[in-house]
Amino acid sequence: MVKNVILNNSSSIVNNYGDVSRETIERLQIYVDLVLKWQPAQNLIAPSTIADIWVRHVVDSLQTKWTLPDAKTWVDIGSGAGFPGVVTAILQADDPDAHVYMIESNQRKAAFLRTALRETGSKGTVFAGRIESVAKDWKNGRVDAVSARALASLDLLLKLSEPFTQAGTACVFHKGQDFQREVNEASHVWTFDMLERESLVEPTSRMLLLSNISYRP
Numbered sequence: 001m002v003k004n005v006i007l008n009n010s011s012s013i014v015n016n017y018g019d020v021s022r023e024t025i026e027r028l029q030i031y032v033d034l035v036l037k038w039q040p041a042q043n044l045i046a047p048s049t050i051a052d053i054w055v056r057h058v059v060d061s062l063q064t065k066w067t068l069p070d071a072k073t074w075v076d077i078g079s080g081a082g083f084p085g086v087v088t089a090i091l092q093a094d095d096p097d098a099h100v101y102m103i104e105s106n107q108r109k110a111a112f113l114r115t116a117l118r119e120t121g122s123k124g125t126v127f128a129g130r131i132e133s134v135a136k137d138w139k140n141g142r143v144d145a146v147s148a149r150a151l152a153s154l155d156l157l158l159k160l161s162e163p164f165t166q167a168g169t170a171c172v173f174h175k176g177q178d179f180q181r182e183v184n185e186a187s188h189v190w191t192f193d194m195l196e197r198e199s200l201v202e203p204t205s206r207m208l209l210l211s212n213i214s215y216r217p
Contacts, residue, residue, distance in 0.1 A: 013054045017200050018066060020091075027090045027120040028058055034119060035081060038112050044081035060174065060201045061087035064147045067172045067197060067207045071144035072098040075169075077131045077160055078151040079104040082113050084174075088147065089122035100124040101143065103134045135163035142167045149174040154182040158190050158213060165213040177204035191216050 010032070011025045020028075032053060035044055049056045061084030065071070072095060076085030079102035092098035102124060104110045110128035117124045127134045146161040146169060154173065161171055175182060183194070192213040199205035 010054055014059060014062070017059050018062060020062070023094070024090060027093060027122065028087070030120050031082070031086055031090060031116055032058065034112070034116050038115075042081075042108055042112060044109070044112065045083075055201055057081075057083045058087060060084075060199070061149065062091065063174070063197075063200055063207050064088050064149070064172050065091045067209050068145050068170060071170070071172075073141075073143045074100045074145050074147055075143050075161075075164055076100060076102045076147045077157075078148055079113055079126070080106075080109055080150075082116050084147055084149050085124070086113060086116045086120070086122065089117060089124040090120050093120065093122045098123060101127065101140060103127045103129065103131050105130050131160045135160070138163060143169055145169060146171045147173070154179075154186040154208070155189055158186060158192070158210075161213075162215075168212075171208075171210040171213065173208045173210070174199070175206045175208055176202075179206045179208065183208075187216075189216055190214065 010029055014020050014025060014028065038044055045053065045057060064084040065088045072092065074088055076088065079085040085100050085102040089100040102113050104113060104126065107128050110126050113126045143164055146164050148157050151157065154175065157173055165171065190213060192210045195209040197207040199207060
């Protein structure tokens with residue numbers, strides 16, 4: 001019964017927050033179905049958020065691409081169930097120049113991510129390993145942006161992203177209501193330009209767009 005409820009009117013739910021094509025909605029529907037199918041065995045998302053998956057996870061993840069719409073090549077670190085990595089890949093599915101690299105250390109979740117990309121017809125590559133190891137051995141060229149959601153403090157996120165941001169790559173991070181404390185703490189170690197946008201899903205949360213990132217002298 002819950003599944004039937006949350007899958008109704010998915011198009012109207014998403015389009016309350018932004019303009020999304022019918023083809024994209026269809027791909028998102030396939031992805032949500034996969035999350036629900038794998039959830040009992042993999043515990044991909046918090047059980048308390050299942051009934052509100054379209055807003056709490058899908059719409060929240062759409063904000064990543066919407067925050068930096070011109071970025072085509074992404075590295076999503078700590079991808080988990082694919083929020084936002086798979087969602088970004090779905091938004092870019094019809095762009096031949098777009099690609100999302102997802103890094104996830106959990107082998108079973110990495111397998112799920114590959115399945116999600118394949119079933120939704122989205123372009124991406126999944127690395128099953130630790131972020132530090134994958135970044136150290138990176139051979140895929142410069143990327144436009146790094147994304148992460150519900151992964152770590154801002155200071156640690158910048159440290160994990162540093163191999164990519166050395167080349168001028170930007171970062172798009174989802175942050176909760178304690179975001180200002182994290183920004184203040186990170187500012188002791190890092191210098192960066194930051195644009196802050198109120199979350200469409202939770203007014204006390206923020207989408208942070210960081211650029212020109214470097215260690216503080």
